[in-house]
Amino acid sequence: MxxxxxxxxxxxxxxxxxxxxxxxxxxxxxxxxxxxxxxxxxxxxxxxxxxxxxxxxxxxxxxxxxxxxxxxxxxxxxxxxxxxxxxxxxxxxxxxxxxxxxxxxxxxxxxxxxxxxxxxxxxxxxxxxxxxxxxxxxxxxxxxxxxxxxQLGLRDIRLVSHADGAPYRIGSEVLFTATSAGPGFFDTAHTSVWALSPAGEITWRSDLFFERPDRPGVHGDHATHLVRDGDGWLVATSTWSDFPARRSERVPGALGVTLAESAEDLTRGQHVLPTRRLELPSDGPSVGMWDPHLVRTPGGWLVGYVSARRFFDFHPLLAAGPSLDHLALQGAATDRRATEGTTLLRVGEDWRVLASDGRDNRRAVRGRYPVFDTSMTEIGTLTAPYPSNIPWPTVVPPDPDVPGDEWRLVTFDGRRSGGRLAGYGTHGDVVVMREA
Incomplete structure (x- = not known):
């Protein structure tokens, strides 16, 4: 569909x-x-x-x-x-x-x-x-x-959504969060909020920063999902801001997901948000989790995310529960080793889990956008160009109030900027797609 x-x-x-x-x-x-x-x-x-x-x-x-x-x-x-x-x-x-x-x-x-x-x-x-x-x-x-x-580039693009999964719209624009890349590795980046116009143009709106529950200070954590829940906001993000570039300094369990709540207008200006740890179930030994995506259904919450067996060998998972504090594992795509960007999308009456199979996977599941059911069984693929790096499949459904509105997909690539010294963390371009 x-x-x-x-x-x-x-x-x-x-x-x-x-x-x-x-x-x-x-x-x-x-x-x-x-x-x-x-x-x-x-x-x-x-x-x-x-x-x-x-x-x-x-x-x-x-x-x-x-x-x-x-x-x-x-x-x-x-x-x-x-x-x-x-x-x-x-x-x-x-x-x-x-x-x-x-x-x-x-x-x-x-x-x-x-x-x-x-x-x-x-x-x-x-x-x-x-x-x-x-x-x-x-x-x-x-x-x-x-x-x-x-920023020197934008990556980790995720639609801002209502708790039921519908895109959060301001007039004719949809909003998305992104990782604003700094001149270096992941610890030079932070979270930003942008608007996407019907013509495909993007405009900066706000920056989000975070306080951790386990250490002092203000952090630029990123790979974030911003959710409108009633009159307030939920903000689920990944604790990338102090993730070290040196392999020898990486500590298992230090990379995880936090949750913030706010009544402020997070779509404008700059904000510092206190957080708590969002405990996510694992399918086995895990050195880190990231890329949260939250949806509330009539039966409770669904949470998509990524878990790593080691740095970097990672795959997508789905958890469900009556509240975000009581989640149980629903499924995991354990045959992947470089798949992330876990994204929940309602297609008709069903929930689907989209993800991005990076090119470090085995040949059969490489450079593509798999589609899973809620048991994390693959049931198809999304047909779209696959840019460099591991682009997330951020799909924008048509606006039901706009006759003839089309499906869109907004993602990113791995193109760097800032020169050789700035390096890998500066990716990427924002790539906007429409129905073919």
Missing amino acids: LPSFAIAARHRPITLVATEGFPLLAPFGAVEGALEGDQPAELALQAADGTRLAVRLEDDRTSLLVRTGGAEHALRSRRHGRLAKPATRLGLTLTGSHLAVLSLEDDAWVARGRIDLREIGGPDTRDPGWLAGLRPEASGVSEVRAGSFG
Whole structure:
């Protein structure tokens, strides 16, 4: 009963400064300015405790200048620190615990240096008190912009929905959450909310940040589902914001799903949400769970998600229960080893579970969108182009109030930005599809 899809549009909304103004609510900020000739340029974030996080461009070389705890650190990337082409703007980003310097070359931002501040005894950037005292500085530049960090790419696209699974619409637009990629691995990203117009255009609306139940500070957790439940919101998200890039630092069980509740309008502005752990059943040993998707049916809740036997060997699961605190496993696609983006979709009178089979699966289930029933038995596939990486099958049903409205699918790919230093975590393009 689902149609075939064809690509109709692609978008890449790269923005260093999403909204201007301080103080920051979360450790996701940026400063940028236009370069003036060949004179040295410097951008900085100055904290009330004396910490100063600065980036500098001089003689086509970029550097990071960090003053923290009474010590001065001058850091420069030998491989990436020199400009490849003349730059028109200089940028500083703070994303989680990472400080980066970027240059705008041929209208593309390129990361020229990056440091995890924890490696040099830096401040706790997730501390709200420390963030409240942070202010921007700039010299040798013009047209300065400073405020919250935007993104180098978008991934993990998920429709904002009502609790019954119907898309949440504002006028003719549907909303979706996305992971706003930073200039690095998963711990430089955060959750954002966007609008998709009938013409296929996308517009930023809000950012969501999270407080954890087991540790202090404000986190940029992502891979999020935003659910309108009555007069309030439920927010289920994956605790990716401190997931380490180094394999040796990955701790089994640290990656999981949290749940927040809010009566605020989360579709506008910026918000910090307290959370609790959402306990999800496993089909066996699990080192981590992510990609939650929630639907409330007349019989109770359905929750789709992903579980990993090890990093990274993962597959989709479905749980059900009378409440989100009492869930039991319904099924798991245990024959997969690189399948995620678990998504619940009502097709006629039935619930279906969609997912994305990455190319690291065995040949028979590789590079496709499987369709499962609620026992997680595969019953078909979704016919649509399969971009790079592991694109989620985020299907938008026709609006019943709009005659002739078509099915759509909005997903992402693995195209990186920000240059070689920024690396894998910067994907991807937003890919909008329509009925073929």
